[in-house]
Amino acid sequence: MSQYTRTHKDSGRLYSKGIRYFPDGNTRSAAHFPPFAPYMTHGKGCYVYDEDNKRYLDFLNNYGSLILGHCHPKVVTEMSRQLTRGTVFGAPTANQIRLAGLICKRMPSIEKIRFTNSGTEAAMYAVRLARAFTKREKIIKIIDGYHGTYDDVIYNGEKRVTPHGLTGETAKNVILVPYNSAELVEKIISRHKKQIACLIVEPMLGAGGMIPAQSDYLQRLRELTSANNIILIFDEVLTFRLALGGAQELFGIRPDLTILGKMIGGGFPIGAVGGRSDIMQLLSEEKKGVFHSGTFNGNEASMVCGYITLKELTKKNIQRLNALGDTLRRQLFEIMGRYLRGIKITGAGSFCQIHFNVDSSFKRKQTHFFERLTPLFHIMLLNKGVFLSKRCAFFLSIPMTERHINYAVQKVADVLEELKYITRKADIKLK
Numbered sequence: 001m002s003q004y005t006r007t008h009k010d011s012g013r014l015y016s017k018g019i020r021y022f023p024d025g026n027t028r029s030a031a032h033f034p035p036f037a038p039y040m041t042h043g044k045g046c047y048v049y050d051e052d053n054k055r056y057l058d059f060l061n062n063y064g065s066l067i068l069g070h071c072h073p074k075v076v077t078e079m080s081r082q083l084t085r086g087t088v089f090g091a092p093t094a095n096q097i098r099l100a101g102l103i104c105k106r107m108p109s110i111e112k113i114r115f116t117n118s119g120t121e122a123a124m125y126a127v128r129l130a131r132a133f134t135k136r137e138k139i140i141k142i143i144d145g146y147h148g149t150y151d152d153v154i155y156n157g158e159k160r161v162t163p164h165g166l167t168g169e170t171a172k173n174v175i176l177v178p179y180n181s182a183e184l185v186e187k188i189i190s191r192h193k194k195q196i197a198c199l200i201v202e203p204m205l206g207a208g209g210m211i212p213a214q215s216d217y218l219q220r221l222r223e224l225t226s227a228n229n230i231i232l233i234f235d236e237v238l239t240f241r242l243a244l245g246g247a248q249e250l251f252g253i254r255p256d257l258t259i260l261g262k263m264i265g266g267g268f269p270i271g272a273v274g275g276r277s278d279i280m281q282l283l284s285e286e287k288k289g290v291f292h293s294g295t296f297n298g299n300e301a302s303m304v305c306g307y308i309t310l311k312e313l314t315k316k317n318i319q320r321l322n323a324l325g326d327t328l329r330r331q332l333f334e335i336m337g338r339y340l341r342g343i344k345i346t347g348a349g350s351f352c353q354i355h356f357n358v359d360s361s362f363k364r365k366q367t368h369f370f371e372r373l374t375p376l377f378h379i380m381l382l383n384k385g386v387f388l389s390k391r392c393a394f395f396l397s398i399p400m401t402e403r404h405i406n407y408a409v410q411k412v413a414d415v416l417e418e419l420k421y422i423t424r425k426a427d428i429k430l431k
């Protein structure tokens, strides 16, 4: 921590200014960590640079939204051209149809689509559509599933809801179930089936630990929801990148609704909700059903850069990136397992996360030192020029090659050696 503070003096100065205006000196809760996050100045390819002129290999990629990395030449060219033509018109455009067409082609379950400004909004509309369609109010949500910050999906079983700004009504309507357990869903559905509007699930638990779905779990959810007229919502905000048609293609499952976001905006704000035509038609202004609007919906920056990004994301590129992810997970497991017990490396395709000292159900068994291993590891990697999420999650990007993976693994090895030294001095057994 002291090394970090010493080498991030300019970021520290900006932090002191920032806390005058922002809680935590930051305008995003997830991006804050003690003592302060590095204040970034620019990015290029798979690198980002901070105010102290420090360069980092960027494994955060704005939490997975920059799959082409920073300033991809095609994105820069097309965006610059678009800036001379206008950014948003409060009217439909051909660029909206072009991006919608590409998404619907890749994800055939999306018969109709609407753009939003974030994944949060997309989740909100998906749940609202499901309620309007089924005329039911309850939803099933996964414990630690993350679908943005809208009330119904951010609720995670908190005992007292008002300190979080939520209502008792939300807690009453959201039924929480653990991931990868279809048995409990079956029980709940048999008890409440006439009240449940939808089940929302990520094909890989993202912010909840990058934990992939077990092979028959999603299939079972599809059967249970279909049999009881419950709308199945897949949150593919992250997992769309796993295959041309997203995780639903890999699992061979057709959800009723899908929400998308992040990379489909090519680095600009976006979200999308799409799926069965009969459900999506409830958004038609002519039907006076669910009202959907947004000043920046379908803005040209997101439409143009999103399209270029998806076009660059060819099958070949996806396969290469997924293989790099396999290499990263394998190498991390090998090296970390040598030093630490209870290490788990999770993820799929180009996602990866390190878990310290957890048991097989991902329950933390840490005490003292081990409780602090995640933030410690994170800051030690920052000191070594590797930028990743504070949960120690990695999101790979297209400009990365084997060389970058090897570099990151080498830095992890260096951190482990330092940890060994520190813990030996403090008489803590690492393994």
Ligand SMILES: Cc1ncc(COP(=O)(O)O)c(C=O)c1O
Binding pocket: 063, 117, 118, 119, 120, 121, 123, 146, 147, 148, 149, 202, 206, 207, 235, 236, 237, 238, 261, 262, 270, 271
């Ligand atoms: C799986 C998933 N769904 C939804 C969201 C919310 O998207 P946004 O941050 O654009 O609101 C996120 C954001 O991290 C996410 O990972």
